[in-house]
Amino acid sequence: MRKMTARQKQILILLLGRKNGMTAAEIAAEINVSVRTVHRELDEIEKILANFGLLLHRKSGTGISVWSNAAGSEEGKKLQEARRLLLVDKPSDYSGEERQLLLICRLLEEQEPCKLFTLANGLKVTVATISSDLDEVEPWARRFGLELVRRRGYGVELIGDEQGKRAALCQLAADHLDYSDLIGGSPVSQVSSATAKLLEVVGTHNLMTVENTLWAMNWNWTEHLSENAYTQLLIHLSVSVNRIHVGRFVGAVQGKPISTGAGGERDEGETSRFALRLADQLTLTFPPEEIAYMNGLFNRAKEASPELVQADLELVDTVYRLTENVVKRTGIPFQEDRLLRSGLLEHMGPAFKRIREGSRIRNPLLSAIRKDYEELFGIVREAMNDSAAGLEVPDEEIGFLVMHFGASIERLNQLGRNVRAILVCSSGLSSSKLLATRLAKEMPQIEVLGNVSWYEAKRLPESDYDLIISTIDLPLPEDRYVRLSPLLTEEDSEQLLAYVQHTTLRSRKPAPEPESAKTRAFDKVRSLSMALNEVVSLLDQFDVRVLNNRGDSLRGTVTAALEEMNQSFVPPSVSDVAAVTDRLLEREKMASQVIPGTSLALFHTRTRFVNYRSLALFRLEEPVLLDGGTKVGALLFMLAPRELSRESLEVLSEISALLLKPELVELLETGERPEIRNFLATELLVYFENL
Template identity: 55%
Template sequence: MKKITARQRQMLWILLGVKEEITAAEIAGSTGVSVRTVHREMEDIEQLLGDFGLDLIRKSGKGIALSGSEDALAELRLFLREEKPAEYSGEDRKIYELCTLLEAEEPVKLFTLAHSLKVTVATISYDLDELEPWVRKFGLELVRRRGYGVEIAGLEADKRRAICRLAAEHLDLSDLVGHAPRSESNPVFRLLLTTVGKGRLMTVESILWDMEWKWTAELPEIVYMEMLLGLAVTTRRIEIGRGIEIGRGIKSGEDAGFSRVSDHLSIAGAEQFVKRLEAALGQEFARAEILYMAGLFDRVQESFSSSGIAYGDIELMEIVYRLTESVAKRTGLPFQRDRSLREGLLEHMDPALKRIREGTRIRNPLLGPIRKDYDYLFTIVRAAAQDIGLELTIPDEEIGFLVMHFGASTERLNQLKRSVRAILVCASGLSSSRLLATRLAKEMPQIEVLGNISWYEAARLPGTDYDLIISTIDLPIGKERYIKISPLLTGEEIEKLLSYIQNITLKNREPASPGESDQPVREEAAALDRLKSYKGILDEAVSLLERFRFHPLDNTGLSLSRTLAGMLELLNGSGVVGDADILLERLLERERMASQVIPDTGLALFHTRSSHVHMSSLTLYRLSQPVLLEGGTEVRVILLMLAPRRLSKESLEVLSEISALLLNSELVKLLEERTEPEIRRYLSSELLHFFENKM
C-alpha cells in the first residue's frame, strides 16, 4: 500500500467526519490549500480507498463523499490512526519542538528530538536557529549547550504567552471547540492541542459563562477566545507542575497585572472563578495563580474598554479613511458612503495591525478562493494598502480579509422580506460574516439573516430564536443543528444550503395553528428594540452636546502633564470626573502609546474610558501656548473626550461618529477658531444626519 502524506491523511479525516457531501472549497478552507490542490490530491486518495473497498463519490453541484460499508470505513479509521505520515513538514517539526521544549521540565537532548521526528541532529539544529528569534519575542531564551541539551528558559508567565501565540498562529476555532478531525490526522496537532489544554477548555469556558459577568458578554469573540485560551493554558501548566510562584513570573499583585492605572476590579471575581474551577477540575490553585488570572481579566477589560468601536483612535480612523478613499478612486464605487464598511474596517484593523506589528502569523484559509473569485478587487485593495504608507508589510492573508469587507460592501443590497430566519457564525469575524450575509441576500433572498454571533453563543441559543444556524466552522453542537459552508458561498454550497433548508429546516419547523403564529409578536419585539436603539442614540447625542463646553486655558510654562491636570480641574463640580489622578495617568499613557494629533493640524484628541468617569463628556481647550506631545509635535487646541467604562452600543456609536468627524477639515477649523455655539450647531447637524441614516 502506498505511503500517504500528512495532507492526504487530513483530507481523509475531513471526509470521514461528515455525513453528507462536502465541497472542495470547504476542504481547501480546512486544510489551507487551493481548490485545485484538493482535486489533485483526490486522485491519489481515490486509489488508496480502493484498497479498502471504498469509493470516492463526486457529485456536480453537491460535493465529495466517501461510499462503502461501515466495516470498511472503520478499517480506514484504524489505518489512519496507526499509519505514520510519510514525513513531517518543516512547520510541523517546529511546532513539535516548541511544544516539547515548553513542556519539558529539564533540557532535552537534540538526539531525542531527531529520533522522534525521524530527521538528523543537523536538521533539528537548523530548526532551532530559525526558532530562536520567535522565542526571544516573549522574553525567553533558547539555551543550547553541548552535552547539556536544549531548553527554553524564562519566566512562566512568558512561556504561557508563547504557548497562546503558538496556538493562535497554528490552530483554528474548529480545532479548539469543534469536532474537527485534524488532531486525529496529525500527531503534531494532537501535541499542540494537549499543550494548550484543549481537554479542559470547554469546562473552563462553561464556568466562565456561568459567572454571568456583564463585561465578558460585551467582549468581541476574538478577545473572548484569547482570554479563554489563556485560562486553558493556565490549567494545563498547573496540571504538569508549571505553576507561577510569587517572585518568579510575578513579584507582587502589581506585576500580575495591576498597574497604578488599574481599577482593581478583578481580584474578587478571579477568586470566585477559581473556586468553581477547583471544584470542577479537582486541582488547587495557588494565590499566585489567582493574581495571575485577575491580571488577565483586568488587562482584557482595560484593552477592550479603551477601544470600544475604535472610537477616538484618530490614527486608525485616518488609515481606514485613506484606504477607503484609495479603493473608491480605483473602482469608482462610493465606498465612503458605506458606514457599515467603515465600522467593520475599524473593528477589524485595530487587532489586525497589532498582530502584524507583533509579527504574529496571520492565517486565512480562504485566501485561495478569495483570490480566485475577487482577483480584480484583491489587486486593487493590495495597491491601496501600499499607497497609504503604513511602513508595514501587509501579508496577502490580511489583504484577503480586507477584500472580504470591500466585497461585502460591493454586494450589499436592500433587505428583502425573508421566510427563513438564520444566524451566522463566522470564525474570521466581521469580514467573513458580512460577506456571507450579503452573498446570502443576493443569492438566497428567502433567508433572513438575524445577525452574527460567536460559537459559544450559538451553543446556548434557544432553538425558538432561529430556524437555521449557518456556520463557517465546526461547532460544539450536534451536526443536525447547523450547516457548515464557506463565506464565499459557492454554487455547490448554494445547492447544499437549499437542500438543507428544504429537507431539514422546513420539515423540523412545526406549522403554527391558525391564529397562533408568533410572527406579529416577533415583529413587535424587533420594532421595540429598534425604537430603544434610536432613543439611546438620541439621548446620548443630546446629553453630550448639552454638556459640551469650550475653555481657554492659560498653560504658560506648564508641561503636558500639568496642562492635562488643569483641563481635568475645570471639570470639577460637573459630575463627570471621579478620581482625576487616575484619569490623568490614563491620558498620558495613551499619548505614550500612540499620537493623539489630528493629521496636518494643531489639534489633538485626548480620550479615555474608565469607571472613574461618571458620564460622557466632550470639552474643548485652546491653550495660551503650544504644548509638546510625544514625537515632538506641538498642538494649541485639545479636544477632551471622556466616557464611562460601561457604555451602551448606541453611546459608543455616537462617540465613534464624533471621532470620525474630526477627519473633516471644516470641523477642525471650527474647533481651532470659532465659538462654542457654532461648534455645537455643526455637531448637532452632523449627528442628526447620522441618526437619520440609521433609520
C-alpha cells in the same frame, strides 16, 4: 501500497474532516496551491484510497468527498480505519513551521535540558536542522521573558518564570489555532500532529468545562467582552489548569507579588468563588498564588473592553484613504457604507499589528476569493499599496479586505423572508457580512437576524431562531446548525437548502405573534429616541476652552485639562484625575493620537474613573510635545464611563470618525463653539436619519 506525499496527506486530512466534501478551489486555498495541482494530486489519491476499499467521489461544481463501498456501520468503520492508517504523521513530513511549533511545545513541557541529538532524532532531521530551527525560536521566546539556553554538553533549555511560559503558550494558540480547533471538538485524527500537540499542551480538553463554569458565575462584565477577548481569557485559564495538572505553579518572582491588575484585591473574593467551583469540576486545588494570577487575568480582561475609538487615528486615516482610493477606481460610493467602515477598522487593527510583528496571516479562502472577485482583488491591492506606504501587506490580508468590499457591493435591501437565521463567524473577519449579503442575494427566503459569538449561539433559546448558520465548527449537536463557507458556494447552497427542508422546517416553531413584532418596533423607536437624546445631550455640554499650560509637561497639561473639565459637572466628571491621566498617557504611548495632517490630538478613554461621558476641546497657549515627538496645539478630550449604553457608544464612535473631515478639522483649529457644534449636529443628524 503507493507512497503518499505530504501534500496528498494534507488533502486527505481536509477531505476526511468534511462530511459533505470540499471543492477543488477550497482545497487549493487551504493548502496554498493551484486548482490544477489539486486535480493532479487527486488522481494519485484515488489510487491510494482504492487499497482501502474507498472511493473518491467527484461531482463537478459541487465538491469532492471520500466514500466507502461498504454499507451501514461497516462504512463508518472503514473510514475510521483509513483515517488511522493514512493520517499518521511521519517526522519527515513536517514543515519548518511545524517543527518549530513541536520544539517550543517540547521545551515548554520539559523541566530539564534536552540534548540536541534527542530533539533531532525525534523529528528525524539533522542536528544542524534543529539548530537552525532554534535560531528562529530564540527571538520569539525573548518576547515573553524566556531565555533559550544552548550549551555543548548541557543541551537545550527554555528558562523563565511560569507566567512567561503560559503567555508563550497562549500566543501559540492565538497564532496557530482557530475557533474550530478550540471549540469545535474535531477528532485528533483530523488535525496534524503539530496541531494535536498544541491542543494538548494548551489544555483545550478542559476548555468547555472552564467556559461553562465561567458562564455560570453570571458576571456582568463577561457578557460585555468581545468574542475574541472572551476566547482568549478561556485559553489563558485552560493553559493555567493544564500547567497546574502537571505541577507547574506560578509564584513570586524575585520577591515581587504576582501582578493582579487594577483593582485586584477588590475582586479576589469573586475569583476565589470561581476557583472553588472550577476546582470541584476538575478535581484540582488552586493555591493562593494561582488565585491571584487568575484574578489578574480577569482584571486585564475587564480593562480590555471596547474603547470609544475603534483604532488609533493613523489607522482610521488609512481606512479612510483606502476607501477613497477604491471609490476612485470603481465609482462605487463605499464611503457611505458605515458597516464597511466599522468592519474595516475592526479587522485591520489586529491584522496590521500581526503584519508588523511578522506573524503569519492565514487565509484559507484566498484562492476562491481571487476567483470570485478577480477584478476587485486587483483594485484593493493597488488601493492598499497607495494607502499604507511602508507596510508590506500580504495577499492573504488583501483577500480579507476584498471580502469586506465584496460584502459592501452585494449588500441589498432586506426582502420579505420566512426562515429566521443566526450567523456565527470567526471574530475580526468580514465573513458574517459577506455571508449575510450572499444569502440575501441567493436565498432571500432566509432572514438573517444578526451574528453572534460561538458561546452565545450554544445558549440561545431555540425559540429565538429557526436556523444557525456557522462558518466554523460549534460545540453543538450536528442537527442544531449547518456549517457553510462565507463564499456560499453552489455546494453550500444545496446543503443549506436540504438542511432547511429536512431539518429546520420540520422542527420549526410557530411564527411569532404579531405582538412580538410590535415589541421589536417599540424597541427600535426607543433606541432611536435614546440615540437622539444622546446627540442633543452630548452637544449641549460640548465645551471649547483656552488652557494656560505654559511651562507644563504633557502630563501637567492633561491633568490641568481634566481638572477644568471637572468644574463643569456636579459631582465631578472624573473621580480620579491621576488614574485617568495615566490611562490617557499610556494609550498615547501605544498609538498615535494625532489627527493626521493637523496640530490636534484626540485623547479618549473609557474607564470606571469617569462618571459622565463628555466632549471638550482645549486650545493650548503653548504647544505640547507628545511621546512620538509631535507638537500639538489643541487637545480634544472624549471621555466615558466603563458602563455605557450602546447608543452612547455609537454616537461617540461616529464623532471620532468625523474627525477626518477637513471641514471639521479646520473648525476645531480655529472655529468657535457654536460653529463646531452646528457642524457636528448636521453630520449626526444624517447619521441619525440612516439608523
